[in-house]
Amino acid sequence: MAMLKSIPGINSASTTDMAVLKPVSVATPGGASDINFSRFIADLPWWLLPALAAIFMMWPLAAYAQSTYTMADATSALVKWLPFLVFQGFVFNILISITTMALGTFAGVVLGLMQISPNRLISKPAWLITQTFRNSPWLVLLFIVMLAFPFKIEIGGLIIQIPDWIKAVFGLSLPIMANISEVVRGAIASVPSGQWEAAESLAYSRQQTLWRIILPQCFKRMIPPWMNWYAILTMATPLVSLLGVEEIVTLSRQAMAAENGRPELLVPFYGFCLVIFFAYCYPIARGTIALERKYTVKL
Amino acid sequence: MSETEWTPDQPIVSIKDVHKSFGDLEVLKGVSLDVMKGEVICIIGPSGSGKSTLIRCINALNDIQAGSIQVEGQEVNAPGLDKLALRKKVGMVFQQYNLFPHKTALENVMMAPLLVLKEPEDEVEKRARALVKKVRLEGKEDNYPGELSGGQQQRVAIARSLAMNPDVMLFDEVTAALDPETVKEVLVTIKDLAAEGMTCILVTHEMGFAREIADHIYFTDRGVIVEHGPPKTFFKAAKDPRTREFLSQIL
Numbered sequence A: 001m002a003m004l005k006s007i008p009g010i011n012s013a014s015t016t017d018m019a020v021l022k023p024v025s026v027a028t029p030g031g032a033s034d035i036n037f038s039r040f041i042a043d044l045p046w047w048l049l050p051a052l053a054a055i056f057m058m059w060p061l062a063a064y065a066q067s068t069y070t071m072a073d074a075t076s077a078l079v080k081w082l083p084f085l086v087f088q089g090f091v092f093n094i095l096i097s098i099t100t101m102a103l104g105t106f107a108g109v110v111l112g113l114m115q116i117s118p119n120r121l122i123s124k125p126a127w128l129i130t131q132t133f134r135n136s137p138w139l140v141l142l143f144i145v146m147l148a149f150p151f152k153i154e155i156g157g158l159i160i161q162i163p164d165w166i167k168a169v170f171g172l173s174l175p176i177m178a179n180i181s182e183v184v185r186g187a188i189a190s191v192p193s194g195q196w197e198a199a200e201s202l203a204y205s206r207q208q209t210l211w212r213i214i215l216p217q218c219f220k221r222m223i224p225p226w227m228n229w230y231a232i233l234t235m236a237t238p239l240v241s242l243l244g245v246e247e248i249v250t251l252s253r254q255a256m257a258a259e260n261g262r263p264e265l266l267v268p269f270y271g272f273c274l275v276i277f278f279a280y281c282y283p284i285a286r287g288t289i290a291l292e293r294k295y296t297v298k299l
Numbered sequence B: 001m002s003e004t005e006w007t008p009d010q011p012i013v014s015i016k017d018v019h020k021s022f023g024d025l026e027v028l029k030g031v032s033l034d035v036m037k038g039e040v041i042c043i044i045g046p047s048g049s050g051k052s053t054l055i056r057c058i059n060a061l062n063d064i065q066a067g068s069i070q071v072e073g074q075e076v077n078a079p080g081l082d083k084l085a086l087r088k089k090v091g092m093v094f095q096q097y098n099l100f101p102h103k104t105a106l107e108n109v110m111m112a113p114l115l116v117l118k119e120p121e122d123e124v125e126k127r128a129r130a131l132v133k134k135v136r137l138e139g140k141e142d143n144y145p146g147e148l149s150g151g152q153q154q155r156v157a158i159a160r161s162l163a164m165n166p167d168v169m170l171f172d173e174v175t176a177a178l179d180p181e182t183v184k185e186v187l188v189t190i191k192d193l194a195a196e197g198m199t200c201i202l203v204t205h206e207m208g209f210a211r212e213i214a215d216h217i218y219f220t221d222r223g224v225i226v227e228h229g230p231p232k233t234f235f236k237a238a239k240d241p242r243t244r245e246f247l248s249q250i251l
């Protein structure tokens, strides 16, 4: 729990009066725009949630005033399917997002550390991979992984079917990996070069400097952008419905089909998806902003 | 490697005709100087004249393009140089202190001997506490750098460097960022060190201090040593007009 200690200048105000102590960059890794997504979500008022829910439920009344379908019908249809949508659908979205984040973070940290390697044979390819996957459309990456991956693998005599959702996790991990790689690189670059030089002049090896001096100082600064990427990823998980993975949007479509595909249901059902994603990501975004504020170095 | 045995009657740091460029900018244009064991030398000169670059070359923080730098007879510019071995012999203190902000004062002092020299913890702690006392910071062992004044931080930085038991200490304008009140406490610490026989190479703008403590003063301008001598003759009878102009501005 040593990471939670109060360390002046790292996570609380320092008492020193020295202006010269100001580090070169006090911003978050990669600049403040890194967590713009969370900032936007966190700035929305909490009552937007019930307001949106109400609008989506009234929609059938307003849009199809002449129809015989009532709000009560729409509500009861949604209530009937709600446990199915949440526990079969949304929980699966969360499972995908957590697995993807774990994989993407691991790969991203490795790639980020490779990016700062003094060996150009390591840093250049790592940079290229990072830029490529950071700047490619997520859906295209998903399709490529989906098609390029084998449907099953054979280990010994054992044949293992790879479920679609695992492939989707690999696909979504690529942009997450690339963005986490940039978060790591940016955080390391935000530590003043004097720290490297001081350690160097004390005969620390590069590895010792990195793991004992540099990373402990910027670990906390990586948390807000990391959470930001988690929220973005969670919002992006419905993409995998295009690949037939049975997450919330796929299941919503199935539910509506089971209700005879009534058009009055479109807005309430998809509106419900929107609301549940918002409800899940809102606290994460608020937490991101709070941590960001706390960890911004004030010297 | 031309490994000639170094003996203490030879210069501990020997710089010969060193040239150093950053890209097209030639910063050192043939600098030579010798420092004997136990000597204190001060390098003065206008900003941008290459003082920092010169002393950073001594512990291989900067590389050089031509010339030779030897520390205890070992060529710093050699291709297969063991940088870690060199840096164990040469301590350095920076203008911006560069303490590790996530470690307490005592941890800052103890870390390198533990991690780099792999010495036993109880021994290191004993030495570190003695050093903290020596730089007159008893009672501040458990404070983080952010809780210390600039002068206190700089003294921790000196103790941190001394914990590696260096043979030579480099000081790069270590009081330039300090409040006037705290400059003195740092200078006193350095004076103590010099009195104990530590070999010190200082870049400084504190002329009174240089006059008092230095065995030899070097004046640099635009990458060359313009003039040098013991403080008495240097300050009283500077010959070069550039030196005289600099001294008249700063004194």
Ligand SMILES: Nc1ncnc2c1ncn2[C@@H]1O[C@H](COP(=O)(O)OP(=O)(O)O)[C@@H](O)[C@H]1O
Pocket (backbone or CB within 6 Å): B022, B025, B027, B045, B046, B047, B048, B049, B050, B051, B052, B053, B054
């Ligand atoms: N890492 C570097 N890259 C490029 N130029 C540098 C670098 N370090 C120093 N210089 C340049 O070298 C010159 C001498 O700098 P420096 O040794 O810091 O001078 P001083 O310490 O005497 O003020 C300056 O013009 C400075 O801009």
Ligand SMILES: [Mg+2]
Pocket (backbone or CB within 6 Å): B051, B052, B053, B172, B173
């Ligand atoms: Mg300088």
